[in-house]
Amino acid sequence: MTTHGIASPRAAILERLDHFTSGWALGTPLSLFESSATLSSSAHGEHHGAAAVADVLALDWPDGHAVHIESTNHYVGIDGDRAVLGAYLYGRVTPANTAPLLFGALLVGELATSDSGWLFTRLQLTVNWLDGNHALVARWNPPRPRRFWDVGDNAPHLVNELDSPWARLPGAKVAGTAKDKVAEVFMRYIWAMDQADFGQMRDTLAEDIAGAFPPIGDLKGRHEVMGQLKDFRQAWPWMQHFCVPLRIDIEGDHAQMLLGRVIAQRPTTAEGAPLYGAHYRIELRRQNLRWQIFWFEYVEGWITTPPDA
Template sequence: MTSTSTHAALSESVRAFCDAWEGAEVPMLREQLTEDARLESNLFGTVQGAEPIAEALARDLAVRGQVQITPSNVVVRADAERAVVSAYLWGEATERSGSPSHQTMLWGGMLLLELSLVAPQPRLHTLRLQVNWGKGDVAFMAHWRLPEERLWQPGDPIATIVSDLDAPWRRLPASTLPFSEEAAIAEAWYQYAWGLDLADTAMYAGCFTDDVVAHLPPMGTLRGRREATATLKAFRQPWPWIQHYGEPIEIRIAERGTRASMLLGRLSPGYTRDADGQRLYSGYYRIELRKDAAHRWQIRRLDYQAEWATATTVKWESNIRDA
């Protein structure tokens, strides 16, 4: 494989896993796994071995009718022997057609895959699957151990994914996998969202330049890394189930390659298409980035526009005014 196709293939491992899971395809699931693979999940605990994992995932959704799983925020890191791939997921489970109740449940969470690259083809050896929230007919998936939408209390089960231990940037700090500048720019926001959603303050603080300016309703305009970090930490605390799904709409890289700007759309599961079938965003970010001395993209300006939009209606004009 070339470096480009390796990055693309590793990114596709998320989609392949989701396709196999939602389709309850035991052979397809099994062929993605090493024999000693291990699955950790807050839904159904720990499962060891390729065959038990494939059967557990297939059995989990096979009797639940139609299932569609959508990944976003995909991050890929790798060296010569292993890869770490993370993604946000949302899914919709609906009872089989003909059911009198026609129950539907919408859910969202995170997936962390670790792959061995030394075999003839990449295979999954560690999987962490954490569902953070569920809406609709949650009793429809009563066998899932869904977290409650409240602050932590004694006796609550431990999280399957702990950013301080499991973030892809920590699992594999020195990634040697080449990828495009556009992918690196998008990853800067994915890392910010991951850190914010998983209460990893150091993670999202490191995504900002020292002189960052962020316009984030209802928090207002925040100036400097300290004010942005402290305010976001306080704002996020009451919502441990929060998830920021998003995708780049347009990326512009300045001529010298050290500055860039990006329009990024916020995705709200269940509301991602308008009446004409166009991709629909519940809000969008105007982001300016700067490359540091270590050639890492950092967020210099982060301007959130809280309005419904499509790729044809987003605007580049910023709400931020220089002090």
């Protein structure tokens, strides 16, 4: 384990995330939480105290189930001795003799520094969707089925305008390298798209943005892009785009980025290599110290390696 103080804050916090996903998948008690930490989970409810949080997560998987959980769409923000982490999670639960289960979730973590490194003070875990054998997580509070709102539905667990990582610690600075800061713009955009927070999306897009947005078509101008995406998003409230930066190039105030879209149902080839169901070609410009997307191209089709620019 890389010790706190040697790794950069971003690397140390993403290492905490890796320990969380691997520990959760293995059903082992997690020692990643401050003593008074809280868990707010759409699946598990509200839990207070490090021991209670670790215990409830350790009970999720019956013996004999193989569980694998991956994270994408990372954002790390730092404000002094506090930090915020945003990530998408997808997991596969594979029992020995019955059908498997896939799930998608959003994670928003608040952390503080300690003698033991970065520890979670608050963890918000929102399960977006389930696909497959729901009986494997019978103890969870299930997410809303894939449909529109209906009378009697519970309030959403995550309200992006209040709960996104950018809202939870609004004074935070993007942690990491210049490339991480470019990638953050897209992560903020796609999080806003999936959570229908078009106020958050606005600052990620240049006024003159243009590009290809299948299946909608070619669009031009922030007003048209946001308007069409807003209407498109309404039909899929469970939408979740798992994305991984494949290449980022920066030259002065211009940046180019290629990202792969991970399909949770098929994230790798038969040989175990990363597989992407589509990719994005993004161009950004920096004005007044702020990066914004001015060219956006979504390219459908399976790829295993970054395409040529």
